[in-house]
Amino acid sequence: MATNYTQIGLTANVGSGGASSISFTSIPNTYTDLIVKVSTRWDSNSDGFSYIRFNSDSGSNYSYRVLYGDPQTSSSGSVSSSGTDKAVSGGSQWAAWTSSTFGNMEIYIPNYAGSTYKSFSGDGVGENNATQTYPVLSAGYWNSTSAITSITLLQASGAFVQYSTASLYGILKS
Amino acid sequence: MADTKIIVNCETGEVTEVELTAEEVAQRAADAAAYAALEAEKEAEAEAKATAKAALLTKLGITAEEAALLLG
Numbered sequence: 001m002a003t004n005y006t007q008i009g010l011t012a013n014v015g016s017g018g019a020s021s022i023s024f025t026s027i028p029n030t031y032t033d034l035i036v037k038v039s040t041r042w043d044s045n046s047d048g049f050s051y052i053r054f055n056s057d058s059g060s061n062y063s064y065r066v067l068y069g070d071p072q073t074s075s076s077g078s079v080s081s082s083g084t085d086k087a088v089s090g091g092s093q094w095a096a097w098t099s100s101t102f103g104n105m106e107i108y109i110p111n112y113a114g115s116t117y118k119s120f121s122g123d124g125v126g127e128n129n130a131t132q133t134y135p136v137l138s139a140g141y142w143n144s145t146s147a148i149t150s151i152t153l154l155q156a157s158g159a160f161v162q163y164s165t166a167s168l169y170g171i172l173k174s
Numbered sequence: 175m176a177d178t179k180i181i182v183n184c185e186t187g188e189v190t191e192v193e194l195t196a197e198e199v200a201q202r203a204a205d206a207a208a209y210a211a212l213e214a215e216k217e218a219e220a221e222a223k224a225t226a227k228a229a230l231l232t233k234l235g236i237t238a239e240e241a242a243l244l245l246g
Contacts, residue, residue: 024184046210085205
């Protein structure tokens with residue numbers, strides 16, 4: 001089965017003033033799955049996770065489970081939550097970590113335009129040069145059967161800094 | 175903190191930077207406060223657990239390493 005992989009819309013580039021969130025709207029329903037590719041850095045140190053919302057839904061309609069680790073200190077953990085107003089999508093780069101460095105994250109959303117409940121998976125990592133990395137794996141669920149027409153990337157506290165980017169891709173299985 | 179958001183319209187291809195409304199700014203502040211409160215609660219819980227653990231080890235007269243051995 002051939003798979004086509006196409007960027008939808010343009011890449012969001014955060015300017016000098018930073019941005020509280022990045023949204024992709026009016027997503028067409030012509031693909032099978034979606035992928036969001038993100039390169040970001042935050043202006044805060046308050047949270048190790050990045051978050052996602054669908055269709056601007058800020059109700060208590062998200063659930064997720066996260067695995068995270070710190071290979072440098074050999075520590076790891078998991079977090080799970082349900083009935084939240086956003087879901088963890090992965091990790092990123094704290095303000096206090098290696099300067100001029102951006103964490104990366106990829107979010108896969110299968111069957112986004114279908115009429116079933118929506119799931120997604122995400123993985124991301126932040127880097128603190130010669131000290132630690134912080135990989136995060138997330139599996140989440142949006143309690144809605146609506147087709148996904150918008151995706152919002154945000155933080156619990158803080159904003160994306162300049163040069164952060166996000167791009168949306170459609171996967172079409174033929 | 176940035177008071178703008180970036181919107182990529184996938185239909186028109188337009189990328190815009192939009193000012194947050196007063197409501198969005200207020201909601202963001204509320205979200206941040208809620209998160210901070212939750213983190214403080216988790217930290218207090220972890221501290222209480224550590225204190226209880228230390229007290230129990232003292233009561234049992236064993237070290238943490240010895241407890242780990244017992245628990246396999």
